[in-house]
Amino acid sequence: MDPMILALSGSKPPTHNHYHHDWFGYDSSGTRSKRLSVNHQSLQKPRKERLNDLKNEKKYAINTSLSLEKPPLEVICQVRTRIPTPHGEIFCHLYTNNHDKKEHLAFVVDPEQLQREFVSSNDLRSKSLDAIRSGESELDRLTRGAYVGKIKRNSAEINIASTNSLNASPYTLRQEHKDPLAPLVRIHSECYTGETIGSQRCDCGEQLDEALRQMFVGTSKDQHTKPRGVIVYMRQEGRGIGLAAKLRAYNLQDLGHDTVTANELLGFGADERTYEISASILRDLGLGIGSSGIRLMTNNPDKVNALEFEGIPVSDRVEMIPRAWKCNHLEELKIKGLKQKHLFANPRRFSTGGEQTPTCVNEKGEEEDKDVFAKTLSTAENDSGDEYLQHVLRRSGAGLIGAGATQGEDLERYLRTKIERMGHLITIPKDKEQIEEKK
Numbered sequence: 001m002d003p004m005i006l007a008l009s010g011s012k013p014p015t016h017n018h019y020h021h022d023w024f025g026y027d028s029s030g031t032r033s034k035r036l037s038v039n040h041q042s043l044q045k046p047r048k049e050r051l052n053d054l055k056n057e058k059k060y061a062i063n064t065s066l067s068l069e070k071p072p073l074e075v076i077c078q079v080r081t082r083i084p085t086p087h088g089e090i091f092c093h094l095y096t097n098n099h100d101k102k103e104h105l106a107f108v109v110d111p112e113q114l115q116r117e118f119v120s121s122n123d124l125r126s127k128s129l130d131a132i133r134s135g136e137s138e139l140d141r142l143t144r145g146a147y148v149g150k151i152k153r154n155s156a157e158i159n160i161a162s163t164n165s166l167n168a169s170p171y172t173l174r175q176e177h178k179d180p181l182a183p184l185v186r187i188h189s190e191c192y193t194g195e196t197i198g199s200q201r202c203d204c205g206e207q208l209d210e211a212l213r214q215m216f217v218g219t220s221k222d223q224h225t226k227p228r229g230v231i232v233y234m235r236q237e238g239r240g241i242g243l244a245a246k247l248r249a250y251n252l253q254d255l256g257h258d259t260v261t262a263n264e265l266l267g268f269g270a271d272e273r274t275y276e277i278s279a280s281i282l283r284d285l286g287l288g289i290g291s292s293g294i295r296l297m298t299n300n301p302d303k304v305n306a307l308e309f310e311g312i313p314v315s316d317r318v319e320m321i322p323r324a325w326k327c328n329h330l331e332e333l334k335i336k337g338l339k340q341k342h343l344f345a346n347p348r349r350f351s352t353g354g355e356q357t358p359t360c361v362n363e364k365g366e367e368e369d370k371d372v373f374a375k376t377l378s379t380a381e382n383d384s385g386d387e388y389l390q391h392v393l394r395r396s397g398a399g400l401i402g403a404g405a406t407q408g409e410d411l412e413r414y415l416r417t418k419i420e421r422m423g424h425l426i427t428i429p430k431d432k433e434q435i436e437e438k439k
C-alpha cells in the first residue's frame, strides 16, 4: 500500500477533492455545523438538474420568441459614450434588457448634439439614459454618459462641484421643427467572423461600414441636410443561432449546402431572429409612434415587417447594394495591383485625406464615371503607386470600418441565396448571374 494513501486516509478531517462539496454538513435547521462525524453534502445541484438548467438558459437566450413566459420587455440604456470613427464621431449606447442576457448596442450618428448646450426635440437621445436615477450624483451621470454636448477635460470638476444639485429635469429642452427626413436606421446582427477578420463568406462587415458611411454622407437617393442615423447592433450572431452553430453551418456549406439548408440541417430555421428588443431600443431613442419614422437600411423584407409589427413607422426602405456589385466595371479596368480582393479604391477620396471609405462610388453612393475613374486611378498609380496602395490598405481605423468592398465566390453564393431563397429585395447584376459552382 502506498504510504501516501495510508497517511491521507488516516488524517482528520480527511482530505477531499470535490470542489464545492462541504465537509462539515448541515444540521436540521440548515446551519453549517462543525460536527466531526462525516456528512458529505454537495452544494451543487444534481448533474441532471444542472444540465436541465443549462438547456433552459440556452433556449431562453436563443429563442426570444418565448415572450409568453417573460415579463413585459424593458430595455435600459446603461451607458453612452462618444466614439470617433473613420467616418465621424458617434455615440455608442449599451443596452440591457429583461428578456435575454445580452448587451445590445446602438450606434447613434447625430454629431450636431456634440456642439450644443441644450437638448433639441430632434436629438436622437435615449430616454432611459437621461432619466434621473435615485441617489446619483452629477459625476455618476457624466460617467454613464447622461450629459449634453461634449465632455471637456475640466467637465468632471465643474460637475462634481455641483453634485446633488439635480432636479427633476436636468436638461433644457428646446422644441424645434421636425426634421423633414426620417433618420436612417440599420438593424445589424453581430457577425464575429465578418466584423473581426473580414470573412468573405458574408457581407456583414461591409454592411456595417456602409451603413455608417451613408449615415454621415447621405444615400444615393436622399440629400442629407446633416449626418443622422442609428445602427442597432444586436448580439444575434449567426441570424440568432450563435457562433458555434454558424461555424458548423459553414462546414455544411462547404459540403455544398446553401446558407438556408445548412441552418435547417442543424435543426434551426433559416432565420431565428426576432425584433422586439430592436424596436424597444428605437422607441427609447425617440423613433417610435409619433416620430417622423425611420428609413430602414435593409434588403430583408422580414425586418421591415417585423419593425412595423412592433409599431415602428418605416417611411422608406434603403437598399444595401454590395460594394462589389456597384463596382463591376473594375474587372474591365484590369488595374495592376488593385485587382486584389476588397480593393476598390476611389482616388478622389483618397486624395482628400483618406477619411472616407474607398469605393468606386462617389460621396452620394452614385457610381463614378468609368473613364474618369480609370484616368484618376492611373494618374494616382503613376504618381505614387506604392504609397497609394499603402494608403488604401492602411486606412485610419484598425478594424473593418473604413475598409473597402468585400467580394468572392462564397459571398456571391451567399447573396444569391438570400435573394432567391429568403426573398431579399435586390437585383443580381447581369454579369454576376452565372456563379461557377465548384465541383
Ligand SMILES: Nc1nc2c(ncn2[C@@H]2O[C@H](COP(=O)(O)OP(=O)(O)OP(=O)(O)O)[C@@H](O)[C@H]2O)c(=O)[nH]1
Pocket: 187, 188, 189, 190, 191, 192, 201, 202, 204, 207, 236, 237, 238, 239, 240, 241, 246, 249, 250, 259, 263, 297, 298, 299, 300, 303, 320, 418, 424
Ligand atoms: N446561420 C448563418 N448566419 C449567417 C451566415 N452568414 C452570415 N450570417 C449571420 O447573418 C447575420 C447578418 O444578417 P444581417 O446583415 O443583419 O441581415 P440580413 O438578414 O442579411 O439582411 P440585410 O439587412 O439586408 O443585410 C449575422 O448575424 C451573421 O453572423 C450563414 O451562412 N449562416
